[in-house]
Amino acid sequence: MQPHQAGPHLVAQEGPFSAATASLPVLQYFPARGRAEPTRLALALAQVEWFEPPVGPILPLLRRQLDGWPFRQLPRFIDERNGKVDIVQSMAILRHIARKFELYGGDEQEAAFIDMVVDAAQELRAQLKGVWWRRGDAGAVADYARTTLAREADLLAASDQPGPGLACLERLAADEESPWLGGCGRPSVADVCVFDLVDCHLAAPELAGAVRERFPALMAHHRRFAAQPGVREYLSSGNRHPHVFADDWRALQAEGAAGEEARK
Template sequence: MTIHKTNKPRVAEDGEYATATSTLPVLQYYPARGRAEPIRLVLAFAGQAWFEPPPDSIRQIQAIQRREWDGYPFRQLPRFIDEVHGEVDLVQGGAILRHLARKYDLYGGERGDLVAAARVDMMLDGVADLRVKLRDLVVSKQLAQAAVAEYTGSVLAPERELKEHGMMGPGLACLEYVLANSRFSEAGWFVGPRPSVVDFAAFDLVDLHLAQPQLEDAVRGRFPLLVEHHDRVAGLAGVREYLASDSRHEVVWPVDWIRSTPGAGSGAAGGNA
């Protein structure tokens, strides 16, 4: 699976992208994994190529977000345009994932199964909450030793410890529990008999943890089913090819790209990461 890159930056409003991409969907984001990575994983699994405009600098994106409120109603990325000049033109990563789940039948059950869809929505929100905690540790607290220790003792606490501390918030043990007890799937997925959109969001969350040496051992030691699930998703057709390709961005967090880009403000990523 390849994303269609070009050396010349293009953005959706400019119009030029249309002739360059034919009928490919457009995913606009920083050249980093960030909040767009689950979207890329779903597109790769669905066998849907996409176009990703490579911005020269964060200044270009900032200017567009200030100017085009119709295209950026919440002034943030990712932005996804499903077809050239298509009516489906979305920001908000969760909304984009849910749109793709409906389009590619990745909502955990047969079409119209409201129970499975509700469970997928619940799990997606849970994964998103955990991702916020990880982002705060890595981006805001810069993996400070004390912060890592606190995170390892709370978000990465094993199930028994998490249950003993009633005031402690959710952790990866909550996801491990769903898999261990086959709560919503007898097939080893999170919801339903085949991969759903939440499996790709959970893969990304675990992948982000495994990318941090300070957290990797705790995750592998305490959450073996999450790691096994991560490996299973990585082996899916489409996903396997995408992960092995040079289309996958090496930069994990957008703020790291922003900090390394001349003229880009350090706080520009905001809620886009």
């Protein structure tokens, strides 16, 4: 399986690559994991190939056309396989893929549980994003470790009653009856989102230690998911973007542009 083409991307509608990509779903996003990573992981899990065009030509259009980008944002997913689905909003994209490739549990009850976990993971991702840019600030990291990364007992005992934390997901992952969240017989997009959330934490040395030490069930789930056929190949491929958030890539771009300007 080749999740998407390595090396410089070519625009799907142009050039010699067009024939090869005509039947592939297209994912438009920044060259970063960010909000598109759950979609990539879900496609990899389903062992479906996809194509990512370069984002440069897309960005000016994003702000000028509401047809392809109704909310002026990425990711956008164009499902070339049935030619009708062309959507933005990362979680709508993920749910579309879940329905299409049977990553939404086996019945209504499992699907409802999966939705709940997907939404919770998004809220926790927003908390992570809050500390991500302050990783050099020991106070901010300690506060995050005391709240979002608190062990279950500490979370429950905290006098300031912080909201959800990774301990909530640890409890769900600790179900010994099933390797997958919600007792589903196979991995779902809930597993995708929880894997991605844990993986983002592991990418930050300031946060990784606490996650490894405090959440053994999430770590075991992370290893299990990473070993799934399709996912394993994607994770070890050169196609995985190194930047965790799109803003990491944008900051580098801005730095590059400022350096260019200074050299003029």
